[in-house]
Amino acid sequence: MARRMKTQEKKEFQKLVDSNNPKPNLLLNCFWAFSVGGLICIVGQFLHNTIESVFKLSHLESTNVTTLIMIFIGAFLTGIGVYDKIGKVAGAGSIVPITGFANSVVSPAMEFKREGFIFGVAAKMFSIAGPVLVYGITTSVIVGIVYYFIR
Amino acid sequence: MAVKKIGRQTIKFSSPPSILTTASIVGPKEGQGPLADYYDEVLEDDLFGEDSWEMAESKLLKEAVTIAISKGKLKIPDIDFMIGGDLLNQLISTTFAARDLELPLYGLYGACSTFTEAISIGAVLLDGGFADKVIATTSSHFSTAERQFRYPLELGNQRSLTSQWTVTGSGAALLTSSGNGPxxxxxxxxxxxxxxxxxxxxxxxxxxxxxxxxxxxxxxxxxxxxxxxxxxxxxxxxxxxxxxxxxxxxxxxxxxxxxxxxxxxxxxxxxxxxxxxxxxxxxxxxxxxxxxxxxxxxxxxxxxxxxxxxxxxxxxxxxxxxxxxxxxxxxxxxxxxxx
Incomplete structure (x- = not known):
């Protein structure tokens, strides 16, 4: 009985909290995510096209080179303290592209440098990106096996 | 018999302890805030000349204690007990400060409620006749709290509208059994x-x-x-x-x-x-x-x-x-x- 009353009280309290919470400006947030995310993709596409035509690489080879350059840009902007400011405005727009992935690896590595290169940098480097890697790689293996059999 | 306890959870001090002096020291962002004129010291650099955020926070707390004691025209050994805490694991800001100050320490963890908890325990010691002078203090630092509880500083994420900003700063209050303060x-x-x-x-x-x-x-x-x-x-x-x-x-x-x-x-x-x-x-x-x-x-x-x-x-x-x-x-x- 007492427990049920507690649950009821919690439900009512959650209602009060929800009604009191500020509402984020979804339209504005979407606009910025779309613009900044789109801009990052335009940069990537521009690099890709340039590499493909200037260095006469195949489509797949220039994809690899573009990925490398975009990761470097993401890591560099994190290192000079700019990427977090971009992320504050763009949200998912700068988290989803590969530059955001670089940011999620470099930022904990920088943060925990004082704990040393083994227990700090190396151990904490994947604290944010780790789950993405684990499930990303696992999923790609499963999809690969399925593809092998139904091809 | 608990003569000084009233009601369910309240202590009534029979000879109310006095807060003789206080000291406050804050980071640069707090120093730009509306209460800037009231702090004893505003840091220009929130690393405070230290190698890590944690040691910077510890130094903040030590400074606040030192300033409060010197404002009361006392010396550190004049203080009977130091009562304090912070947000970090194993209370490192407080304990490292107390190590340097060489004061007997009550280390408290009450998250952000620790400040009044420290004053309360200090007042109990004074009113009970167990001490004449105690110092109650707490500290927090934006960068230590972020790395312990949240994300790396350089991570490009968005803060939610209901999220709060951890204050970089430390306050210390010198409590005495008699005196003219509040x-x-x-x-x-x-x-x-x-x-x-x-x-x-x-x-x-x-x-x-x-x-x-x-x-x-x-x-x-x-x-x-x-x-x-x-x-x-x-x-x-x-x-x-x-x-x-x-x-x-x-x-x-x-x-x-x-x-x-x-x-x-x-x-x-x-x-x-x-x-x-x-x-x-x-x-x-x-x-x-x-x-x-x-x-x-x-x-x-x-x-x-x-x-x-x-x-x-x-x-x-x-x-x-x-x-x-x-x-x-x-x-x-x-x-x-x-x-």
Whole structure:
């Protein structure tokens, strides 16, 4: 009985909290995510096209080179303290592209440098990106096996 | 017999200890806030000449203690006990400061409620005749709290609108058994209250029930009304948590709106400083009290103050295991005698 009353009280309290919470400006947030995310993709596409035509690489080879350059840009902007400011405005727009992935690896590595290169940098480097890697790689293996059999 | 305990959770001090001096020291962002004129020291660099954020926070606390003691024209060995805490694992800011100060230490963890908890224990020691001079202190640092509880500083994520900004700063209050300063008359020890909030970006909501509970209990225990106080101020509920606390107290039958605010709201200018719901951390209520509020008491602009530091007892471990975030709040009544 007492427990049920507690649950009821919690439900009512959650209602009060929800009604009191500020509402984020979804339209504005979407606009910025779309613009900044789109801009990052335009940069990537521009690099890709340039590499493909200037260095006469195949489509797949220039994809690899573009990925490398975009990761470097993401890591560099994190290192000079700019990427977090971009992320504050763009949200998912700068988290989803590969530059955001670089940011999620470099930022904990920088943060925990004082704990040393083994227990700090190396151990904490994947604290944010780790789950993405684990499930990303696992999923790609499963999809690969399925593809092998139904091809 | 517990002659000094009244009601359910309140201590009434029979010879109220005096807060002889206070000291506050804050980081650069707090120094740009609306209460900037009241701090003893504003840092230009929040690393404070140290190698790590943790040691910088520890130095903040040590400095605050040293300034408070020297303002009272005393020396460090004159202090009987140091009572303090911070947000970090194993209270490293406090313990490393106490190591250097060579003071006997009561290390406390009450999350952001630690400041009033420290004053309360200090006042108990003084009123009980166990000490003549104690120092109560807490600290917090934006960068140490972020790396322990949240994300790396350079991670490009967005902060939620209800999230709060951990105050970089430390406050220390020197309490003595006799003296001319404002006195601590009552202390209400809070219960741990949990109404099931699981949003780590909304600590204000997690703490509001504890704050409302402690304030309501304090008023019931002492037989006082909200209007008996010139100001009732919570520690770090932030603007949304404050509104929730007002609603909850209304349900308990106390209409507290006019003379009620929150240190986390007052310390930053939300519009200019982009701090979202307001300030938070052990340092928040400590620097607001030791800076702004103490001055108001000395100038007798506030004569009766109820300071209610609020803590979200948030642990990344229990949270990841699916537990909700409990809150706690401790209240102290500080009064300035005479006209």
């Amino acid at each position: 006195v601590v008359t009552y202390s209400t020890i809070g219960k741990v209250v949990d109404l099931g909030i699981t949003d780590v970006n909304n600590m204000g909501a997690a703490m509001a029930p504890a704050a409302a509970n402690t304030i309501a209990t304090h008023l019931t225990d002492t037989g006082r009304g909200p209007e008996d106080y010139d100001l009732i101020i919570t520690g770090d509920l932030g603007k949304y948590g404050r509104d929730i606390a007002v609603e909850l107290m209304k349900k308990e039958g106390f209409r507290i709106v006019k003379n009620f605010t929150d240190c986390g709201i007052e310390i930053f200018d939300d519009k200019k400083q982009d701090t979202h719901a307001g300030g938070s951390g052990c340092g928040c209520s400590a620097v607001v009290f030791c800076g702004f509020l103490y001055r108001q008491l000395i100038l007798k602009k506030i004569k009766k103050l109820l300071l209610v530091s609020t803590g979200a007892l948030f642990s990344p471990t229990s949270f990841q295991q699916g537990e909700s975030i409990p809150g706690i709040a401790h209240a102290i009544a500080v009064e300035m005698k005479g006209n």
